[in-house]
Amino acid sequence: MKKILSLVVFTAIVAIGNAQPPDVPAEKGAKFGAEVTADKAVSVEEMVKNLDAKEGEKKMEVKIQGVVVEVCQAEGCWLRMKNGNDKIMVRMKDHKWFVPTALNGKTIILEGVAEIKETSVAQLKHYAEDGGKSQAEIDAIKEPKKEVLVNAKGILVI
Numbered sequence: 001m002k003k004i005l006s007l008v009v010f011t012a013i014v015a016i017g018n019a020q021p022p023d024v025p026a027e028k029g030a031k032f033g034a035e036v037t038a039d040k041a042v043s044v045e046e047m048v049k050n051l052d053a054k055e056g057e058k059k060m061e062v063k064i065q066g067v068v069v070e071v072c073q074a075e076g077c078w079l080r081m082k083n084g085n086d087k088i089m090v091r092m093k094d095h096k097w098f099v100p101t102a103l104n105g106k107t108i109i110l111e112g113v114a115e116i117k118e119t120s121v122a123q124l125k126h127y128a129e130d131g132g133k134s135q136a137e138i139d140a141i142k143e144p145k146k147e148v149l150v151n152a153k154g155i156l157v158i
Contacts, residue, residue: 022076026102026157033097034111034154041065041109044083048148051114059115062150065158068108071101072130079103088148089119089127099155112152118144 024030042050044066051058069087070080076098080087090110092098119127121144128138 022098022100024100024102026100026106028157030157032099032155033092033152036063036109036111036154036156038065038109038156038158044081044088047114048083048088051116051148057115059113061112062114063109063111064114064150065107065109068103068106070131071099071104072127073101073132074130076100076103078127078130081108083148088114088150090150090152093151093153103155103157107158108155109158110150110152110155112150112154114148114150116146117149118146119149120144 041063042065044064047062047064051060051062054060064081066081066083068079069082072078076092077095078089078091079099080089090112093112121141124141124145125138128141
């Protein structure tokens with residue numbers, strides 16, 4: 001019984017420790033996920049324009065450069081990048097890697113797959129909670145939102 005209890009406690013400690021965003025610097029040259037280079041990156045705005053203009057399925061491989069304006073405070077499992085007066089959502093591919101909250105405000109290049117999707121009210125509220133929004137801001141979310149979602153394979157801080 002003691003062994004089982006010890007195993008449960010150890011597992012809980014490991015899970016809690018792993019559920020935190022990485023506590024590493026986000027300085028120029030820092031890499032997260034798969035290897036990414038700076039060549040041939042386009043702006044977030046140009047990528048969104050190209051995605052909107054795409055016929056049929058609104059999905060494509062991308063390499064974009066832009067500024068991070070929000071990072072998941074719970075795990076570092078998503079971020080938002082500036083797109084003019086709006087934002088795009090970036091999730092880390094398959095939750096296999098995370099980014100530090102120190103990435104907020106940094107310019108990055110990322111590679112991944114972008115698509116236009118509708119995000120449910122429940123998911124938007126979840127993002128708001130993870131982003132540290134107030135309860136009033138969370139409660140104000142009443143409608144799903146059509147937005148650009150990028151599944152990032154890798155990120156390079158520039």
